[in-house]
Amino acid sequence: MKSHSRHALRIALTLSVAATAGAAIAAPSCGTDPVALNAYFETGFPLPTELSTEFTRQFPNVTFEIREDQFANMMENSPRILSEDNAPDLLRLPSLTDLVANDLLLNLDTYYAELGWDQFPAGQLVQLRVEPGGRPRGTGSLYAMGLNYSMTGVFYNKALAEQIGMTEAPKTVAELDALLAKAKEAGILPIMQWNKGTGGFAFPLQNLMGAYGAPEPINDWIFQKDGATINTPENLEAAQHLESWIKEGYFPTDANAIEYFQMMSRFIGGEGLFMFNGDWESGNLDKNAAGQFGFFIMPTEEAGGRHATMSSPLTFGISAKAANADCAAFFLDWVARNEEARKINVAVGGSNPGGPADLAIPAVEPGSVTESSLAAGNMLAQDNGAMDFIANATGAIFSAGWTPELQKMVGGQQTPEGLLEAVQQEYESQLSR
């Protein structure tokens, strides 16, 4: 009896170890049982929904329960959404640091190892890494993944460009200035830009920052590294240049009253030669205004210089309370690797789908805006000039710093020096809380 018991125990232990080992080596997946992924997406961006539809087509046991919200609302509500009992499995993340500091996001290091995300270029994931306690960013554990990797640059209206004799993208800031002056002289609005609600002038400003200085110190500031400042001589030059554009009348006089969607509508309607915006609009422009618009990366100060601009992932994370974390992680991996998903990502998202370096970017329509923006992305990658968005430095720096100060600058109420000083002061005040 004793021997029999010992034998039974040995079998049980063997099975248990085997089961444990099997669980350890099995990559996370959605399994075969029905799964309803609780997802929280951003209103106005069809890409995540289209990807989820394709995912359900390929994995019929997985359905998505999608809620949508405006980006600004998500910035404000994400902590509460993540702290709910039925927190989303998958959600669009406006910022990471506060969420990590409050243990609301799932640490993805395990998935990084199990799903082979080490095959992704390290630079793709750097913005998604956070040290314990929420700062600094850029190093530490992985807390999110990108659905794609977008960048900001300059869209242009081909018909208006032809009208002023623009035959190719400008290669220096001086060439861009000359084109702006020509447009103004020809009675064409040089730059269509929004600045109501959220400061859209942050896009041209950060592009100019990239033209005048290296991206690393700006990233250090965004990642909240000790002693980092946005108030540098290079950034001051950029802010002064932006102010000169404002004073020259290159932007709409009512820019402070223009919302993002109004800007898009007016630009598509033919108002404005240039527009500083992200390549997430490439797919939209190709679909709704095929052949009418182009895209180029912000030129450098000197010809042949290093290109740098805002480029960041379309960030998605998994709640620390997620009921289907494995399936959500599998979805994020699938988006980057699956051929059909990558095609959707480029066609709808208009941006680089990221993923392992050896995977080719899906082919796009020759002459399309998406083709131009992907080419610009290659140029940025070669120069290693990606910066996170200056509005992502803290959870509130956009609403309390950049937006009001840029609006003041447009209204002639703020100087370039004052702009950078005020934003730096607000940044330090927020970090000290």
Add this chain to the structure above:
Amino acid sequence: MTEPQTTVPAATRQIQRLPRNRGSRNSKLTAWLFIAPAFLAYATFVLVPLGMSFYYSFLRWDGIGKATFHGMTNYITVLTDADLLQIIGNAFQLVAYFTLIPVGLGLAIASAIRGQMAGTFGTVTRTIFFLPQVIPLVAAGIAWSWMFASTGVVNQGLKAIGLSSWTRGWLGDFVWALPAVGVIGAWVLLGLCIMLLVTGIAKIDPSLYEAARLDGARPWHEFRYVTLPGLRQEIGVCVTLTIIAALASFDIVYIATQGGPGITTTVPGLEIYRLAFAHRQVGLASALAIVLMVLVLVSIAPVQWLTRDKK
């Protein structure tokens, strides 16, 4: 003989008192039972949140993590921070638009249409003037944002009458954004004031107007010496409601300008929301909310005193 005479009335008094006391207790209980549901709702949705806000106002808390006691620091910040003081000042500037225009214009219109409120004209007039009150403030904000846009009807109208140089993006202009928001608020509140004042005028004894006319009073004199004194309480209600609407405004500002450009149209209601949810400074947001409540009470107390019934 005397003894029974004294005891009987005493007993009778006692017998008579008993049912009256029981009835009084019953009616009090009934009253409390009627009040209880409303009181419970009021306590749950007003008194408890008010108490919690007061408690939070002494904390340093991001709304999720650990809270620490912060003493009076949040109140000192509210009363010394230049931006917050400007924001409180913006709300008092809005009082000028939200209160003076609807009450002043409301009085003029109500007096002008006095006596003509019966029949179809009265119905149509009431409907037109009251319409802004039934439109959600968010919808009003959106509609006016379109009208104030650079291509909107306001600028088109200015161009049509040869005032092209006056056109601008009103809600994005540092000088005109706050007045533009004020116009939206005035439009929303005008109908309410007119309706209250018209109702008030209807209650004034017509013989007073008749007597005034017999004494040779002109329309202005009728307004000054009959209408205005007769509307004291209605004016008090209008001023109180509109002051509260101005100081506690949120919807219209959030939709029309989101507080910009800069902070020229940011009002305490919007800032409380931003501090709590965007900046995650729940303690400071609560302190500003408490200060705003005190400011509202202090602002409407004199109005209540001046317009109270002095019979």
